Amino acid sequence: MSKPSRAVAFIPARSGSKRVRNKNILPLGGHPIMAYSIRAAIDSGVFGSVICATDSELYADIARHYGAEVPFLRSAEISGDKSPDIEWVVWMLNQLTAIGCHFDIFSILRPTSPFRLPETIQRAWSTFLADPGADSLRAVEKCKQHPGKMWVIRGGRMLPLLPFSNGDTPWHSSQYASLPLVYAQDASLEIAWSRVPLKLNSIAGEAIIPFVSQGYEGFDINEPEDCWLAERLLDTKATVLPTIDIEPYKVNE
Numbered sequence: 001m002s003k004p005s006r007a008v009a010f011i012p013a014r015s016g017s018k019r020v021r022n023k024n025i026l027p028l029g030g031h032p033i034m035a036y037s038i039r040a041a042i043d044s045g046v047f048g049s050v051i052c053a054t055d056s057e058l059y060a061d062i063a064r065h066y067g068a069e070v071p072f073l074r075s076a077e078i079s080g081d082k083s084p085d086i087e088w089v090v091w092m093l094n095q096l097t098a099i100g101c102h103f104d105i106f107s108i109l110r111p112t113s114p115f116r117l118p119e120t121i122q123r124a125w126s127t128f129l130a131d132p133g134a135d136s137l138r139a140v141e142k143c144k145q146h147p148g149k150m151w152v153i154r155g156g157r158m159l160p161l162l163p164f165s166n167g168d169t170p171w172h173s174s175q176y177a178s179l180p181l182v183y184a185q186d187a188s189l190e191i192a193w194s195r196v197p198l199k200l201n202s203i204a205g206e207a208i209i210p211f212v213s214q215g216y217e218g219f220d221i222n223e224p225e226d227c228w229l230a231e232r233l234l235d236t237k238a239t240v241l242p243t244i245d246i247e248p249y250k251v252n253e
Contacts, residue, residue: 113188135205136192186218
């Protein structure tokens with residue numbers, strides 16, 4: 001497998017989550033949740049560096065324990081709950097260039113997708129390299145709720161979100177099987193050329209490769225009930241976590 005030394009994996013782990021407090025370091029399977037993305041990135045063999053992009057000294061310490069680099073912390077200005085990814089990605093790439101670390105390609109591997117395996121990353125990497133004309137690759141999965149059956153409410157009335165039809169039958173009244181396949185992006189994996197955010201001020205650009213997640217690769221922990229479901233998936237052996245052969249991080253070690 002081709003492994004350019006100038007490819008970097010970013011593990012974004014800000015500390016201010018509101019829906020699930022400290023979700024990036026929640027315990028799962030004996031380790032903080034971010035550990036699985038770090039180890040999957042390292043064990044994939046794809047990246048020259050795996051860097052945790054965090055604003056927290058505690059998170060940085062945990063990340064280093066599992067093998068990630070943390071050359072600097074994100075500032076509060078680019079770590080809020082409304083801060084767009086483009087801000088911290090451009091900042092990280094520029095900061096790295098300033099210390100002599102230039103990366104042609106970057107990947108975003110969010111800690112809240114713990115079931116993404118090294119093999120998942122390898123599959124995505126091969127797909128990305130096979131299409132040199134693309135700006136980026138992004139993980140998607142088939143929509144569970146089709147947008148053709150969604151509505152907006154205006155002035156006490158409902159209007160279809162997508163006013164399309166199959167012949168004379170509006171999408172909202174059509175059988176699911178007759179509707180076109182629609183995919184929703186999941187949070188598990190993105191790969192792009194660094195020139196895309198630096199020159200186009202975009203994370204994805206315009207030529208985007210679809211990477212269809214399989215099984216629970218794209219499972220995302222964002223709500224309290226997701227934490228319970230992740231534990232249930234492990235208990236029932238419905239899926240597995242990346243292997244970690246490192247002693248669990250201890251807060252007072």
